[in-house]
Amino acid sequence: MKIIIIGAGEIGYELASLLSKENHDVIVLDRDKEALSKVTENLDVLCFEGNATSAEDLVEAGIKDADILIAVTSIDEVNMIASMMSKRLGVELVIARVRSEELSRPNAPLKSTDLGIDVLIHPERSAALEIIRLIKRASASDLINLADGRMQLIGLRIGKQSPLVGKSLTEYAEAFPNLTFRVVAIWRKDLTIIPNGTTKIQAYDQLFIISKTNVIPEIIETTGKPDIELNRVMIAGGTPIGAIIARILSQEDKKWNIKLIEPDEDIAIELAQELKDVLVLNGNPTDPDLLATEGITDTDAFISVTDDEESNIISCLMAKHLEVKKTVALVSKSDYIPLSQTIGLDAAINKKSAASNEIHRHVREGRVISVTSLQGIKAEVIELQAAENSKVVKKPIHKIRFPDGCVIGGILRNGSANIATGQSQIQANDRVIVFCLPEAVDKITSLFK
CATH class of the missing domain: 3.30.70.1450 (Regulator of K+ conductance, C-terminal domain)
Structure with a gap:
């Protein structure tokens, strides 16, 4: 497929890297020469210097022949305008990163589809939902x-x-x-x-x-560690991610005891007025005295999502030292994620990776359930449907020669899901969940055709 990526920042770069390895025809458009030079030096993709809000530049970059447009600049308005023009110019699938929640609210006067956006990506919400899943599974x-x-x-x-x-x-x-x-x-x-x-x-x-x-x-x-239920949560940072986490947890049926610490007084007051069931505190979340005063030793989970990743790591390490059961830190550098547990954190989340993973899933809709960066592993969990005459049907799994780097995890048939074993047999039209390293994706996909 021909895919145009608007924005050569971290998300755009990561997507270009993933999609080019899958032999897609990728073009990256940006106004920043320095960002484009990094892409050109390291990836096998085409780069085009231009303005994403210019129809002329979009056409020159090849938008009329593109199958997918992915707009992931740091400016919502640029992404929305580029999406609207691209849809008018005939792009079938338009994916856009939009931080504002205005378009996704139930009663919003303007919907994402009105702007030509087929798939709306909210990086902060993606990261917040990932953190919530982790604290629910301690x-x-x-x-x-x-x-x-x-x-x-x-x-x-x-x-x-x-x-x-x-x-x-x-x-x-x-x-x-x-x-x-x-x-x-x-x-x-x-x-x-x-x-x-x-x-x-x-x-x-x-x-x-x-x-x-x-x-x-x-x-x-x-494994020797019981799945402890968490109830008392302390959130460091009233950032959009912190606010989303507090908002979602406070609206659930389960009664969470939530404290949120925000250093900016105006933001703290605003959040306190909105989040009636959350105790919002104005203070420094890396201050040991404040954490002790507010009962961090009685806290089950400590989540640090400030804009300073060093502060997030330090405050989570302090919480872990004080025997908090679960700590989650937001980090901006994906290289820190594999090191998180080595230095004592329970989990680290990167919002750019969360957004990139979600976009990648939509690009390959139909067979990919999820694409994610696991701790130290670049891996994909893909869902494949077995064709009637494919090489994987009508024989036990242990007799099939799968490519290196692939494991069959589960089989979905007639609405039931089962874990695969060596004796399991895949039937035509089964949906099969495969854990796969990136270099083996094309090989495993070809076996199911």
Whole structure:
């Protein structure tokens, strides 16, 4: 497909990198020569210097032949105007990043489709929802919903006292015959391992396990860490992400005890007036005395989402030192994510990656359930439908030669979801969930045709 990306910033760069590796014809348009030069030097894509709000520049960049336009500049108005013109010029799928919530509100006078936007991406909301999923599953460092929520892929860190240390994956499965699950990947000392039955679990491994959602708490208990329920949440930062988290949690049926700390007095007052069920405090979230006074030692989860990533990391480390059960830090540098647990954090979220993942999923709609950056792993969870005469049907999975870097996780058939085993057989029209490293995506896709 021919894809034009408006904006050569971090999201645009990451998308261009992902999509070019999948052999799409990618063109990046931006006015910033320096940002474009970085793209040109590192990626195999075309770059065009121009104004995204100019129809002439869009046409010159090839918009009339484009299948998809992705507008991800840092300015909402530029993204909206570029989207509207691109749709008028015949682009079939228009995806735009818009920070403002005006277009997504139920009673908004102007809808995203009125501006030619087919898919609206809100980076802050994407990151906020990811954080909420993590605090609802206290022991997880990563969590992806699959099969419309019927299955989940969960990341769990193995402590040195875990009963699983030293066991092979076969022994792990045999020890819990009543649970159906599959370990699809292991992150170990900056290495990604696609395991088999003989692979042994080591202390500090990060296991990625796929299972039905209703048994995930039991899966967590097998690692030696119970899935503790969190109720008391402290949020550092009244940023858009912090406000969204507080707003969503305070509106749920479950009664969360929420405190939000914001250093800017005007923002704190505004949030206090809006969030009636949230205790909003004006102060420095990295101040140990303030945290102690406000009862951080009695807090279940500490979430730091200020605009300063160093402050987020430091305040989460302080919270962890004070034995807070779950800490989540917002970081702007994706390189920090694999290091997060090494230095003592439970989880780190990057809003640019969250937005990039969501956009990538829509680009490949129909077979991709989710595209995500896991801890230390660039991986995709893709959903493929088996064609009637494909190479994967009518034989046990263990007899199929899958490409390196792929594991079959689950099979969806007639509305039911089941974890795949070596004896499972894929039938025509089954939807199959595959955990896959990026370099193997095209190979595994071809097997299902």
